[in-house]
Amino acid sequence: MSGKTPYVFNIQHFSTHDGPGVRTTIFFKGCPLRCEWCHNPESQLFTPEIMTDKDGKVQHVGQQYTIDELVKDVLKDHMIYDQSGGGVTLSGGEVLAMDHDYIMELVRRLDEQEISIGIDTCGVAASKTVEEMCDYADFFLYDLKFIDDDLHKRYTGGSNHLVLKNLKILAENNARIFLRLIMLPGINTDKDMIERTMLWLRANHIPVEQVDILPYHKYGMDKYAKLGRKAIYFEVPSDEQMNEVKSEIEKFYDNVTIGG
Numbered sequence: 001m002s003g004k005t006p007y008v009f010n011i012q013h014f015s016t017h018d019g020p021g022v023r024t025t026i027f028f029k030g031c032p033l034r035c036e037w038c039h040n041p042e043s044q045l046f047t048p049e050i051m052t053d054k055d056g057k058v059q060h061v062g063q064q065y066t067i068d069e070l071v072k073d074v075l076k077d078h079m080i081y082d083q084s085g086g087g088v089t090l091s092g093g094e095v096l097a098m099d100h101d102y103i104m105e106l107v108r109r110l111d112e113q114e115i116s117i118g119i120d121t122c123g124v125a126a127s128k129t130v131e132e133m134c135d136y137a138d139f140f141l142y143d144l145k146f147i148d149d150d151l152h153k154r155y156t157g158g159s160n161h162l163v164l165k166n167l168k169i170l171a172e173n174n175a176r177i178f179l180r181l182i183m184l185p186g187i188n189t190d191k192d193m194i195e196r197t198m199l200w201l202r203a204n205h206i207p208v209e210q211v212d213i214l215p216y217h218k219y220g221m222d223k224y225a226k227l228g229r230k231a232i233y234f235e236v237p238s239d240e241q242m243n244e245v246k247s248e249i250e251k252f253y254d255n256v257t258i259g260g
């Protein structure tokens, strides 16, 4: 297996949360960001890791697959994709930060099999890869964490410059965009911040098919300890706070969901 072959940390069959229909979601390992709330900390490093639980039980995270192996695995559910309007979603970590040739070859092979492809991305990726992906992806689940670059740098460890640039590229290529907004009370949920985000989208003619507002949650935080890292906790939004954000966004877009 080549050194450029990405690592995968999970393959989830029968997923119903990663785009339309029933899907297989492939989670690639490695992400350019370090979001402080990330509930998949094992997705961040591009290399294999070991998670050790309190009882000393060890779990190896990260496995390489050839493209043939991945295609064969996802083809097992081809009929279910057809019946449900589903397909395959490539996620992470950040799938668009994996080796360009590998990922493009994978999507070409899936496309040959007429499998719907969804891309779940944080937007921090080479614009060349994003643009080429528009020829193959049926839709993008696009995370926009903070419209404010200072907040983006503070809480994710990286600038939102590429996130916004790549979102414009998707719009120019008429991609189907399902926008995903993580909600962190006291940080990005106030009315002004939501309005600023919506006005940016409007000013840049971003055709969003659906806005999913995702409440911050604490599931998966135990994984930090298993990796020997310290978790950082945020406030969980109330239903009332989520509904307020939803109403605010509905002034701009009709199709808004809580939780995706």
Ligand code: SF4
Pocket (backbone or CB within 6 Å): 031, 032, 033, 034, 035, 037, 038, 039, 040, 043, 044, 092, 093, 094, 122, 156
């Ligand atoms: S972009 Fe996603 S995978 Fe990457 S650090 Fe942030 S939450 Fe985690």
